[in-house]
Amino acid sequence: MNVLTVDGLVKAFGGFRAVDGVSFEVEQGSIHAVIGPNGAGKTTLFNLITGHLRPTSGTVLLQGKDVTSRPPNVMSRRGLTRAFQVTNIFPNLTVLESVECAIDARKRMSGSLLPWRRREGREEALELLDAVGLSEMAETIASTLSHGDQRTLEVTLALATRPQILLLDEPTAGMSPWETERMIKLVRELTRSRDVTVLFCEHDMDTVFSISDRLTVMHRGRVIADGPPEQVRADEQVISVYLGRKEHA
Ligand SMILES: Nc1ncnc2c1ncn2[C@@H]1O[C@H](COP(=O)(O)OP(=O)(O)OP(=O)(O)O)[C@@H](O)[C@H]1O
Ligand SMILES: [Mg+2]
Structure with missing residues (x-):
């Protein structure tokens, strides 16, 4: 079952589309990562989902209900x-x-x-x-x-x-290796024992591939790949625009 559906989300800042028609689904109980190079639009996307920013167009569905542009406190009350x-x-x-x-x-x-x-x-x-x-x-x-x-x-x-669904923007940024490991354990434990769905964005590829059930890859505001880790890892477009770049390897 999908707990969250994002459909055709767009956020324009003037003439620039930071999020440019993003659609994907998050399955209940999964650990779902959004990855992409700096400036891909990940944080803007999260702000649209949580109601901290209003989309220019597109919809956000929480358990099938349209919650687009609801303020953060309402989103929090809805899980x-x-x-x-x-x-x-x-x-x-x-x-x-x-x-x-x-x-x-x-x-x-x-x-x-x-x-x-x-x-x-x-x-x-x-x-x-x-x-x-x-x-x-x-x-x-x-x-x-x-x-x-x-x-x-x-x-x-x-x-x-x-929460039913927890969003984490770069949860391991700036952490030492053992702190990173503790965070990974915590996220795993949450989804298992507390039935929390986790949607997170992260630059650390070891973390992403070790815990994610599914990945959505963004580049310049758009989704260029979406699927299980092994499929995304082998995707040619992902390799060329993202994984192949040394600073994110
Ligand atoms: N309020 C704003 N006004 C204008 N441009 C913005 C605004 N917020 C973000 N942007 C631009 O939108 C693009 C996407 O930014 P965003 O922060 O969503 O990227 P990101 O994928 O989270 O990057 P990072 O990996 O560095 O955190 C960037 O080019 C950024 O400069
Ligand atoms: Mg960001």
Whole structure:
């Protein structure tokens, strides 16, 4: 079953089409990567999907329902969320407090935040931190975490909203090899045990090919290939415009 369908999406900035007629489908429970060289339009595409930008034309369907141009909070309530830079949101809170805040926000949106339920929020936050491997950092101020731990916390906060589909823009950028490995494990674990569908864009090809069920390849705003990793890896056009380029090899 498709959880997300993007159909003919276009985003023009003046006369320039950063996203130029993109269509693809994301299957429920899959790990789906969007790859492509710098400037291909990946981040713009994600902003169109999450409602941070309005498309010039085209549609976004979430579980078959047209959600084109719905604002991010509505998308989040409908189960689609993305990870954001934690240091922008909760600079002075501890890791545990940040996760509790995200859980509170979810409950407030669903109208189920009652004073005697706060303890449950803390328990859920501790469980979540345990699941993502950040328990030891619970009392650390979020903004003082290492880069890798901050990115992991971003994913954790997004998870606190209990998304059905989670968008990650370059989740392993700037991470050390072991932090990258931990993120890969986390993403795998999410799709398996929490039934979250993950749509991510990423430059690190080892990460992409090791975890993706499906890949959509963009180049100059357009999709040039879409399919399982082995098919995409062998695609001549992909090899010539992308994988063959040394800086992305
Ligand atoms: N607000 C904007 N106004 C004008 N042009 C923009 C705007 N946002 C993005 N662009 C342009 O659209 C193109 C696609 O940018 P985008 O950030 O989506 O690429 P990307 O695939 O995410 O690249 P990267 O891999 O470097 O993150 C680029 O040429 C960029 O300069
Ligand atoms: Mg980008």
